[in-house]
Amino acid sequence: MAETIQRGIFQEGLAIGKAEGVAEGVAKGKVLAILEVRFNKIPKGIEKSIRSMVDLIALQSLVEHAKTCQSLNEFSEALK
Secondary structure, three states, X not given: OHHHHHXXXXXXXXXXXXXXXXXXXXXXXXXXXXXXXXHOOOOHHHHHHHHHOOOHHHHHHHHHHHHHOOOHHHHHHHHO
């Protein structure tokens, strides 16, 4: 019985981790897509910084900032 409970807990944790990973990927993709549409080419440094992020709340904030920033320099400041 304890093994069944442990397996259930593990599977639930795995599902949560997968969902968080998918959400991170979607948020990163949105940020990069918005910047690419607005500014054409994204500097490698900015792209690398976005791809290395794991904080979903920060990524969601960057989605909004990517929509409203006036320049890539302004966006880059938000990454710091």
